[in-house]
Amino acid sequence: MALSREQLAQRVARELEDGYYVNLGIGIPTLVANYIPEGVEVMLQSENGLLGMGPFPTEEQVDADMVNAGKQTVTAIKGASIFSSAESFAMIRGGHVDLTVLGAFEVDVEGSIASYMIPGKLIKGMGGAMDLVAGADNIIVTMTHASKHGESKLLPRCTLPLTGFGCIRKVVTDLAYIEIADGRFWLRERAPGVSVDEIVRLTAGEMVVPEVVPEMVF
Amino acid sequence: MALSREQLAQRVARELEDGYYVNLGIGIPTLVANYIPEGVEVMLQSENGLLGMGPFPTEEQVDADMVNAGKQTVTAIKGASIFSSAESFAMIRGGHVDLTVLGAFEVDVEGSIASYMIPGKLIKGMGGAMDLVAGADNIIVTMTHASKHGESKLLPRCTLPLTGFGCIRKVVTDLAYIEIADGRFWLRERAPGVSVDEIVRLTAGEMVVPEVVPEMVF
Amino acid sequence: MAGFDKVVANYAEAMVGLEDGMTVLAGGFGLCGIPENLINEIRRKGTRDLTVVSNNCGVDGFGLGVLLEDRQIRKMVSSYVGENKLFEEQLLAGILEVELTPQGTLAEKMRAGGAGIPAFFTATGYGTPVGEGKESRVFNGRHYIMEEAIVGDFAIVKAWKGDRFGNLIYRHAAQNFNPMVATAGKITVAEVEEIVEPGELEPSQVHTPGIYIDRLIQGHFEKRIEKRTVREG
Amino acid sequence: MAGFDKVVANYAEAMVGLEDGMTVLAGGFGLCGIPENLINEIRRKGTRDLTVVSNNCGVDGFGLGVLLEDRQIRKMVSSYVGENKLFEEQLLAGILEVELTPQGTLAEKMRAGGAGIPAFFTATGYGTPVGEGKESRVFNGRHYIMEEAIVGDFAIVKAWKGDRFGNLIYRHAAQNFNPMVATAGKITVAEVEEIVEPGELEPSQVHTPGIYIDRLIQGHFEKRIEKRTVREG
Numbered sequence: 001m002a003l004s005r006e007q008l009a010q011r012v013a014r015e016l017e018d019g020y021y022v023n024l025g026i027g028i029p030t031l032v033a034n035y036i037p038e039g040v041e042v043m044l045q046s047e048n049g050l051l052g053m054g055p056f057p058t059e060e061q062v063d064a065d066m067v068n069a070g071k072q073t074v075t076a077i078k079g080a081s082i083f084s085s086a087e088s089f090a091m092i093r094g095g096h097v098d099l100t101v102l103g104a105f106e107v108d109v110e111g112s113i114a115s116y117m118i119p120g121k122l123i124k125g126m127g128g129a130m131d132l133v134a135g136a137d138n139i140i141v142t143m144t145h146a147s148k149h150g151e152s153k154l155l156p157r158c159t160l161p162l163t164g165f166g167c168i169r170k171v172v173t174d175l176a177y178i179e180i181a182d183g184r185f186w187l188r189e190r191a192p193g194v195s196v197d198e199i200v201r202l203t204a205g206e207m208v209v210p211e212v213v214p215e216m217v218f
Numbered sequence: 219m220a221l222s223r224e225q226l227a228q229r230v231a232r233e234l235e236d237g238y239y240v241n242l243g244i245g246i247p248t249l250v251a252n253y254i255p256e257g258v259e260v261m262l263q264s265e266n267g268l269l270g271m272g273p274f275p276t277e278e279q280v281d282a283d284m285v286n287a288g289k290q291t292v293t294a295i296k297g298a299s300i301f302s303s304a305e306s307f308a309m310i311r312g313g314h315v316d317l318t319v320l321g322a323f324e325v326d327v328e329g330s331i332a333s334y335m336i337p338g339k340l341i342k343g344m345g346g347a348m349d350l351v352a353g354a355d356n357i358i359v360t361m362t363h364a365s366k367h368g369e370s371k372l373l374p375r376c377t378l379p380l381t382g383f384g385c386i387r388k389v390v391t392d393l394a395y396i397e398i399a400d401g402r403f404w405l406r407e408r409a410p411g412v413s414v415d416e417i418v419r420l421t422a423g424e425m426v427v428p429e430v431v432p433e434m435v436f
Numbered sequence: 437m438a439g440f441d442k443v444v445a446n447y448a449e450a451m452v453g454l455e456d457g458m459t460v461l462a463g464g465f466g467l468c469g470i471p472e473n474l475i476n477e478i479r480r481k482g483t484r485d486l487t488v489v490s491n492n493c494g495v496d497g498f499g500l501g502v503l504l505e506d507r508q509i510r511k512m513v514s515s516y517v518g519e520n521k522l523f524e525e526q527l528l529a530g531i532l533e534v535e536l537t538p539q540g541t542l543a544e545k546m547r548a549g550g551a552g553i554p555a556f557f558t559a560t561g562y563g564t565p566v567g568e569g570k571e572s573r574v575f576n577g578r579h580y581i582m583e584e585a586i587v588g589d590f591a592i593v594k595a596w597k598g599d600r601f602g603n604l605i606y607r608h609a610a611q612n613f614n615p616m617v618a619t620a621g622k623i624t625v626a627e628v629e630e631i632v633e634p635g636e637l638e639p640s641q642v643h644t645p646g647i648y649i650d651r652l653i654q655g656h657f658e659k660r661i662e663k664r665t666v667r668e669g
Numbered sequence: 670m671a672g673f674d675k676v677v678a679n680y681a682e683a684m685v686g687l688e689d690g691m692t693v694l695a696g697g698f699g700l701c702g703i704p705e706n707l708i709n710e711i712r713r714k715g716t717r718d719l720t721v722v723s724n725n726c727g728v729d730g731f732g733l734g735v736l737l738e739d740r741q742i743r744k745m746v747s748s749y750v751g752e753n754k755l756f757e758e759q760l761l762a763g764i765l766e767v768e769l770t771p772q773g774t775l776a777e778k779m780r781a782g783g784a785g786i787p788a789f790f791t792a793t794g795y796g797t798p799v800g801e802g803k804e805s806r807v808f809n810g811r812h813y814i815m816e817e818a819i820v821g822d823f824a825i826v827k828a829w830k831g832d833r834f835g836n837l838i839y840r841h842a843a844q845n846f847n848p849m850v851a852t853a854g855k856i857t858v859a860e861v862e863e864i865v866e867p868g869e870l871e872p873s874q875v876h877t878p879g880i881y882i883d884r885l886i887q888g889h890f891e892k893r894i895e896k897r898t899v900r901e902g
Contacts, residue, residue, distance in 0.1 A: 018671070018672060019672055019673055021880050041671075041672030041673060043673060043834075043880075045880070046609075047539065047540070048465045048468075048609055048612050049465075049609055049611055049612050050609050050872075051878050051879070051880055052834075052872070055667055056665045056666050056667040057665075057666055057667070058666060058667060058668070059666050062661070062664060062666060063608065064467075064468065064610075064659035064660070064661045065468060065469065065596075065607045065608040065609060065610040065659070066608045066609050067465070067466065067468045067609055067661075067662070067663075068609075070663065071465070071466035071467070071468070071662040071663045072663045072665040073661060073663070073664055073665050073666065074665070076608075076872050077867075078866075078867045078868030079673070079832055079833070079834040079836065079867025079868055079879070080872040081836050081870075081872050081873075081875035081878035081879065082608055082609055082611060082872040082873040082875070083611065083873075083875070083878060084543070084611050084612065084613070084614070084615040084616060084643075085465065085491070085539065085540070085543040085612050085613050085616070086543040086544060086546075086547045086615070086616045087878075088540075088543075089539065089540025089541075089543050089544065089784075090544075090780075090783060090784035090785070090852065091784075091878070091880055091881075092540060092785075093540055093544075093558060093559070093560065093784055093785030093786070094782075094783050094784045094785040094852065095785060096783075096852075096880050096881060097880070112563070117565070122524055122527070122528075123534075123536065124516060124517060124518030125514060125515050125516035125517050125518065125536045126515060126516070126536060126538055126539075126566075127515050127516040127538075127539050128515065128538065128539035128540060129538075130538035130540075130541075130560050130561050130564060130566060131538050131539060131540030131541065131560045134558070134559040134560040134561070134562070135540075135559070135560070135785055161564060161565045162563055162564040162565075163564060164563070164564065165562055165563025165564065165579070166563070236438070236439060237439055237440055239647050259438075259439030259440060261440060261601075261647075263647070264842075265772065265773070266698045266701075266842055266845050267698075267842055267844055267845050268639075268842050269645050269646070269647055270601075270639070273900055274898045274899055274900040275898075275899055275900070276899060276900060276901070277899050280894070280897060280899060281841065282700075282701060282843075282892035282893070282894050283701060283702065283829075283840045283841040283842060283843040283892070284841045284842050285698070285699065285701045285842055285894075285895070285896075286842075288896065289698070289699035289700070289701070289895040289896045290896045290898040291894060291896070291897055291898050291899070292898070294639050294841075295634075296633075296634045296635030297440070297599055297600070297601040297603065297634025297635055297646070298639040299603050299637075299639050299640075299642035299645040299646065300639040300640040300642070300841055300842055300844060301640075301642070301645060301844065302776070302844050302845065302846070302847070302848040302849060302876075303698065303724070303772065303773070303776040303845050303846050303849070304776040304777060304779075304780045304848070304849045305645075306773075306776075307551075307772065307773025307774075307776050307777065308547075308550060308551035308552070308619065308777075309551075309645070309647055309648075310552075310773060311551055311552030311553070311773055311777075311791060311792070311793065312549075312550045312551045312552040312619065313552060314550075314619075314647050314648060315647070330796070335798070340757055340760070340761075341767075341769065342749060342750060342751030343747060343748050343749035343750050343751060343769045344748060344749070344769060344771055344772075344799070345748050345749040345771075345772050346748065346771065346772035346773060347771075348771035348773075348774075348793050348794050348797060348799060349771050349772060349773030349774065349793045352791070352792040352793040352794070352795065353552055353773070353792070353793070379797060379798045380796055380797040380798075381797060382796070382797065383795055383796025383797065383812070384796070544784075544786070548789070551777075552791070552792065553777070553789050553790060553791060554790050554808035554809065554811075554813055555789070555790045555808060555813075556781070556786050556788070556789040556790070557786060557787050557788045557789070558785070558786060559785065575787035575788060575817070576787065578787075580787055580788075584808070605873075606873065607873070608872075608873055611873060639841075640838075640839065640840070640841055640844060640876075641874050643873075
């Protein structure tokens, strides 16, 4: 069975290490915060200018001056710091954030990612996504493996305009955990009950399939 | 008579306007702070990272964490701000300081300045001088008009390594107030009792001499 | 102006000199920390053909969105403009131009503009539509593109407290783009929740030194919330 | 390390991993705000062939000057090195190299190093010995040179207060180069006058966010004054 949104978040959360500074994109990546493993502490960075983002506020705590990169009202943890957006992206661009998790439309065997623009549709903008993919060494993309029509999102080459060129090494889809290296996809894990054949069939880019592909356990 | 150090500072101080942010270099420029005209308020910038430098501290006020660009202990006025050296030079390089006053070895008709290095002597470094001359629109150089041996410091072309290229428009020497424009010096004022002839004789670079050259009054 | 007192009497005075065709930089992120009254004054003034540089364009009827109603904006330089119906309409009708700029590059372009740095290299946007037509170069085996600084004719920011000398402190995450915007305007106007006397702000805690601020005004703020998200108390 | 607690037990632990031949960035201006105990630990450790990037090289017997005594520094990158007899001797003897860098360019090169900007343009140094051999270019009719970023293997800074997460606040003008140095080290070590608990520093008043700090230690400081200037009380 394909992973649920929660399972996707759970699988991504296993990549978290103690002491990681993490930037979580909008959507499924945000859910990762709910599955931080036992014994692991991470600190959330929000690119508008907040390090140490806390949970949503209670009604009484709501403050218009306290929002995250998704413009949602949030809180700050003890030991947080708040700074300008220039400082925030200095932090991101300079590679100081340990892990970035974000969604995508397409990823290719070179590690390029398309996530912000579908030609013909209205372009709303890339926000901080281009800076995030260019700045981080360690990025996890989460997305469905294929479109509703069965078209693979793991391609030999992205067809949509790129958000970043050659910057993605890890992808968690609803079917598999895949690494990108040497211009190929490497199948590392499969979702429970999903066959290697199905993953291969829905992966358009060249993929290396090891003899044993462990099943994820939840 | 050639101007004294105090008179040099006094003459420079007449260029101050109300509301000016000013950076004063080490030596004679520092004395300018003693001659701020009546009704004029200026704020002193110190390039290590202080805007709103006050007078030297009393014995009781001395604080090792409160120094100016000359590494002297200083105080801060009410309404001062303190920041990093990157921010300080952003301010300087970005042209936000209204007036910079500094000394020099040589100035030439193109407005180039040499002030930090005499080949063959030990080079101690340029500190912030190169940033200051490159960043400010409005710079006043103060220096003696000629060396003890009568060699002009106002040259067709600087002979020493430059601190800045084509950036100086105003020079106050112990003999004259001179502006630089169109590749020439323009004699604007002379020190009390100093003849135009003497100034001309001690100026190596091409100089335009108007019919009337007013005498400075102190 | 006497000495360093930057306080002006009213909003009309705050925006004196703003003319048709100018470039205006505006602080704020979404609706957080925006100079809402200065924006309203631009609306009232009716200045047209503006190029506005701001991370977003407000929402319909609030923030920079109000400048769309009388078509005062000709071009918007932003990283994200998805919150605004009127924006979309004017864009599709071809009466509004947009230059999408990655958020971090936008912040850095304004910081550079204020800091006298005409251009810098960044990996952001290399190999993407943002990098098209821009010079690229390899440093230490990695590809970068050259981005140029942004300087505005006017810059408008919103802070929490400001002293009469223009020293500003921002409140919480309302800081966002305001500090860079403040440095990059030929004329910079700040509106604050509270004007205090010089000496009341701790010098080393000032976010924006007064040297960047030309005019200061105290305003009342609605502080509209764009996405109110709460949890059980 | 458990979670984000950056506090280390002693100075030896603070400087673990420093090796011969490395580049060390050090905060401070003159003797103001220098990481004096971390410098002394480098002395004690005897690490050699260091390239040290710092605005100055201390004075004889204090600050970075102590690293000259056993000839631990091979190259110094500074804007001004005029306060030090031993420095002069080693320079003239050819056992020490110096790369003079304008003060603002030095600050910006380290800021760029920490911010992922490999190079930037500045007018500072154009047409001077600093600009020789560097690419120059005209923007808006003005000449600029390209300067590249500086990144260090180690960065050592001194702050006033730091919380266990490494968030730092500097005291008065002891801020100077410390914030940029803190961002530009592969390993950054901070020593502070006082370690406080997370939550004790106001988030928007933190000068250096803890993300830049790998290790934190509380020290005792002599805070020697370089030029004591006073007026009548």
